[in-house]
Amino acid sequence: MFVYRPIEHDDLPAFVTLVGRADHGLTSLPKDRAILEQRLETSLESFERSDLPRWKTSYLFALEDRDRAGLAGCSGCYGQVGGEVPYFAYRLDTMRIGGKIDMPRDIRILEVMEQQHGPAMVGSLLLDPSARGRGVGRFLSLVRFLFMADHRLRFEHRVIAELRGWIDQDGGSPFWDAVGRHFFRMDLPEADLHTHTIRGFVQHLLPRQPIFVDMLPRKAQEVIGGVHPNTLPALDILKDEGFTLTDWLDPFEAGPVLIADVGELRTVARSEVVSARTRTTPPTTTQPIMVSNRGLRDFRAILLETEPAHDGGILLSAEAMDALQIAEGAQVRACALPASRRGGPHG
Amino acid sequence: MAETIDVAFIDGRRCCGRGAPVRRRGPLGNDRPEFRAANRDDVDQAMRSAARAFPAWSRTPFAERLEIMQRYADAARAQRESLAGLLAEEVGKPLWECREEAGAIAGKVDLTVRAFAERAVDRATELEGFRGMLRYRPHGVFAVFSPYNLPMHLPNGHLVPALLGGNTVVIKSSEHAPRSALALVELLLEAGLPAEAVQLLPGERETGEAIVAHPLLRGLAFTGSSTTGRAIHRALGGRTEVITALEMGGNNPMLVLDDTDPAVMGPLVALSSMLTAGQRCTSARRLIVPRGAHGDAVVQAVVQACAGLRISSALTEPEPFCGPLVAPEAADAVFAAYEARVAAGAEVLLPMHRIDALSPAALSPGVLDVTSAPPPDAEVFGPLLHVLRVDDFEAGLAAAADTHYGLSAALCGGTETEFDRFRDAVGAGIVNHNRPTNGALSTQPFGGSGWSGNHRPAGFFSVDYCVWAMASTEAESVTLPGRLPPGMSNS
Numbered sequence: 048m049f050v051y052r053p054i055e056h057d058d059l060p061a062f063v064t065l066v067g068r069a070d071h072g073l074t075s076l077p078k079d080r081a082i083l084e085q086r087l088e089t090s091l092e093s094f095e096r097s098d099l100p101r102w103k104t105s106y107l108f109a110l111e112d113r114d115r116a117g118l119a120g121c122s123g124c125y126g127q128v129g130g131e132v133p134y135f136a137y138r139l140d141t142m143r144i145g146g147k148i149d150m151p152r153d154i155r156i157l158e159v160m161e162q163q164h165g166p167a168m169v170g171s172l173l174l175d176p177s178a179r180g181r182g183v184g185r186f187l188s189l190v191r192f193l194f195m196a197d198h199r200l201r202f203e204h205r206v207i208a209e210l211r212g213w214i215d216q217d218g219g220s221p222f223w224d225a226v227g228r229h230f231f232r233m234d235l236p237e238a239d240l241h242t243h244t245i246r247g248f249v250q251h252l253l254p255r256q257p258i259f260v261d262m263l264p265r266k267a268q269e270v271i272g273g274v275h276p277n278t279l280p281a282l283d284i285l286k287d288e289g290f291t292l293t294d295w296l297d298p299f300e301a302g303p304v305l306i307a308d309v310g311e312l313r314t315v316a317r318s319e320v321v322s323a324r325t326r327t328t329p330p331t332t333t334q335p336i337m338v339s340n341r342g343l344r345d346f347r348a349i350l351l352e353t354e355p356a357h358d359g360g361i362l363l364s365a366e367a368m369d370a371l372q373i374a375e376g377a378q379v380r381a382c383a384l385p386a387s388r389r390g391g392p393h394g
Numbered sequence: 395m396a397e398t399i400d401v402a403f404i405d406g407r408r409c410c411g412r413g414a415p416v417r418r419r420g421p422l423g424n425d426r427p428e429f430r431a432a433n434r435d436d437v438d439q440a441m442r443s444a445a446r447a448f449p450a451w452s453r454t455p456f457a458e459r460l461e462i463m464q465r466y467a468d469a470a471r472a473q474r475e476s477l478a479g480l481l482a483e484e485v486g487k488p489l490w491e492c493r494e495e496a497g498a499i500a501g502k503v504d505l506t507v508r509a510f511a512e513r514a515v516d517r518a519t520e521l522e523g524f525r526g527m528l529r530y531r532p533h534g535v536f537a538v539f540s541p542y543n544l545p546m547h548l549p550n551g552h553l554v555p556a557l558l559g560g561n562t563v564v565i566k567s568s569e570h571a572p573r574s575a576l577a578l579v580e581l582l583l584e585a586g587l588p589a590e591a592v593q594l595l596p597g598e599r600e601t602g603e604a605i606v607a608h609p610l611l612r613g614l615a616f617t618g619s620s621t622t623g624r625a626i627h628r629a630l631g632g633r634t635e636v637i638t639a640l641e642m643g644g645n646n647p648m649l650v651l652d653d654t655d656p657a658v659m660g661p662l663v664a665l666s667s668m669l670t671a672g673q674r675c676t677s678a679r680r681l682i683v684p685r686g687a688h689g690d691a692v693v694q695a696v697v698q699a700c701a702g703l704r705i706s707s708a709l710t711e712p713e714p715f716c717g718p719l720v721a722p723e724a725a726d727a728v729f730a731a732y733e734a735r736v737a738a739g740a741e742v743l744l745p746m747h748r749i750d751a752l753s754p755a756a757l758s759p760g761v762l763d764v765t766s767a768p769p770p771d772a773e774v775f776g777p778l779l780h781v782l783r784v785d786d787f788e789a790g791l792a793a794a795a796d797t798h799y800g801l802s803a804a805l806c807g808g809t810e811t812e813f814d815r816f817r818d819a820v821g822a823g824i825v826n827h828n829r830p831t832n833g834a835l836s837t838q839p840f841g842g843s844g845w846s847g848n849h850r851p852a853g854f855f856s857v858d859y860c861v862w863a864m865a866s867t868e869a870e871s872v873t874l875p876g877r878l879p880p881g882m883s884n885s
Contacts, residue, residue, distance in 0.1 A: 097469075097472040097473060098472055098473045098474065098475045098476050099476060100476040100479060100480070160397075161397065162397045163397065163427065164397065164399045164427050164573075165397075199583075200580050200583060200584045204400065204407075204408040205400075310407065
């Protein structure tokens with residue numbers, strides 16, 4: 048059984064291993080033990096304190112497989128992007144020239160967008176290759192919204208998700224090579240690392256002048272707003288959940304940024320608060336259902352095949368009740384896990 | 395590219411106004427994040443939503459409403475640091491002062507409970523064959539207009555009694571501090587307040603006008619300038635169904651007599667006039683001092699104390715006394731008033747400067763002797779102190795009383811009898827002896843007369859305008875009286 052819970056001090060070695068095994072690092076979770084330890088500490092502080100401004104919070108969760116050692120995955124959510132260090136993105140826009148001489152042209156530009164009071168964000172999702180399938184990837188993505196549903200005011204009312212842009216077979220990014228490399232003068236993984244170690248790294252190295260898309264190499268133009276095929280299932284999951292594409296792009300690889308109103312997310316809107324009781328007989332029909340104990344520091348969520356909630360109650364196995372660390376009759380939040388569109392290995 | 399923030403809360407949802415974009419600069423001269431004002435449609439939607447929510451909220455038992463407000467107080471206490479940080483960012487006040495303001499939010503709930511118990515508690519009287527009942531009822535949709543100088547504490551002073559009393563509340567936030575008001579709304583939601591019982595409308599003058607004009611308005615508590623307050627009063631002329639409480643400005647005098655110690659008066663007057671860079675309605679604006687050596691020493695001590703005040707931005711160390719004003723245009727207006735008075739013949743005792751190195755909104759304190767060039771009777775909302783030299787105590791009383799305003803006043807020195815005479819002469823709401831003009835007690839009413847208020851003081855008496863008294867006589871069943879008046883027969 049998979050249990051989703053806040054990441055703890057004791058998880059650090061397994062966490063480092065999980066990040067190390069990923070094909071490509073995430074900007075938010077670089078392959079550096081010291082930085083990962085720092086992220087873990089910030090996360091625990093966010094769960095434990097109630098006086099932090101939203102932009103200082105980040106909630107990191109571990110996906111634990113009770114039948115195995117190690118972490119099967121992790122994912123996280125952030126109260127607000129921006130704050131002391133602004134949030135940067137490129138915005139794809141058009142500039143109209145030649146109107147006055149009746150020779151109008153619209154040229155595509157990338158404009159730097161800087162936000163200090165941005166939306167909330169979900170990210171930091173990693174799934175160990177061994178745990179793929181049976182909806183675990185979808186669970187890891189959507190269970191964050193079960194948490195957000197019970198702690199609405201810890202998050203801005205809108206939320207973004209950045210998807211990893213196009214990376215070619217060698218791990219390079221055509222957009223990075225055409226744009227960012229000229230300013231940052233290093234490889235992409237190194238730049239990702241420096242966003243954590245050098246204060247104001249992007250703020251002080253990214254020029255604010257717009258970039259004319261037509262002047263970029265063709266390959267770089269083609270990947271603007273695109274995602275790697277491996278990331279397409281994640282895009283579908285988020286769109287089905289209620290996210291829409293913005294015209295913002297990650298400034299390093301030009302991956303797309305999606306946005307949604309938290310209150311309108313499928314998991315937030317359709318999940319129900321019901322009371323949980325131990326089932327004594329096996330269920331007749333089952334569906335994959337996400338269930339959380341509505342906690343904060345003691346948050347626990349599971350994915351299990353069971354009968355959906357009805358009449359204000361849900362029946363859970365004794366093992367599930369134990370995994371959620373709840374007593375008989377406790378309130379839980381439950382939501383059916385939507386089916387995968389593609390039925391592929393990342394399910 | 396300018397960023398836009400959503401600082402409206404309408405019909406249970408955080409959203410963006412549909413009116414004009416509001417672009418202002420902040421205390422450090424930087425661009426504030428842009429937001430959109432609430433337009434007439436937003437105002438209408440919010441007022442209707444608050445009106446729909448009113449029946450259920452007003453019928454919720456007082457004990458349940460109180461539980462919610464107590465959770466609100468708990469949340470405010472827990473988040474004091476981050477609330478203080480937000481205040482420092484929006485208003486530019488030093489962190490120590492912002493912590494005081496953030497810390498004062500929670501206390502209002504218990505104070506209001508006491509005030510209701512003392513001033514507006516339901517009462518029953520048993521009479522011969524029937525019962526007399528007095529019940530306090532909420533008004534309905536109650537608007538709270540927030541100023542920028544204490545953009546959490548001041549609206550909180552109205553919304554706590556309004557909500558506890560059973561009204562639903564529509565907050566018009568200050569265009570300089572929209573996020574401070576949003577923070578209060580979020581605390582209320584966290585506490586479990588039904589989401590339609592509070593609405594938040596950001597914007598400028600037009601938004602305020604639309605709220606005032608709305609037919610569903612039943613109460614309005616305003617804190618701000620006398621000009622705006624009196625415009626609201628005029629706009630509501632004839633609308634007897636709307637109760638208004640107007641907390642407006644002051645031109646507050648401090649009369650300092652010869653039996654005071656200049657070494658004490660210096661800092662006391664500096665504190666009274668320059669706290670919050672002079673942006674308090676109770677700031678001492680006019681220092682009235684008898685002519686002579688002692689008076690000269692008092693003025694000299696005040697000038698020195700003002701000159702020595704540390705002014706810098708909120709997050710600097712060591713902590714400053716005050717910061718810049720809330721925005722460059724506020725500083726422009728104050729500096730222009732200073733220059734006009736100098737041009738009209740005022741004697742410069744301490745020159746006011748712009749502190750460009752800090753911010754286009756930063757001003758150093760100015761002290762002017764206006765004895766031979768009396769300025770207009772106006773409130774200059776910044777670090778400007780006028781000094782008036784007078785011949786004697788009687789002339790001092792006349793000078794202190796010579797204003798249309800009546801918010802606060804202080805007499806320093808003098809006997810009980812002289813303070814008695816001072817109170818008679820000065821018709822202000824807050825009149826102190828041997829204490830500064832600011833720093834009012836929360837257990838007392840807070841309000842002024844003349845151009846400063848409309849006889850509905852806030853503070854401890856705020857419950858008075860949040861509920862009204864309904865008198866009832868109630869009998870078990872309908873019976874005729876034992877004896878009918880002459881001319882009526884029984885049959």
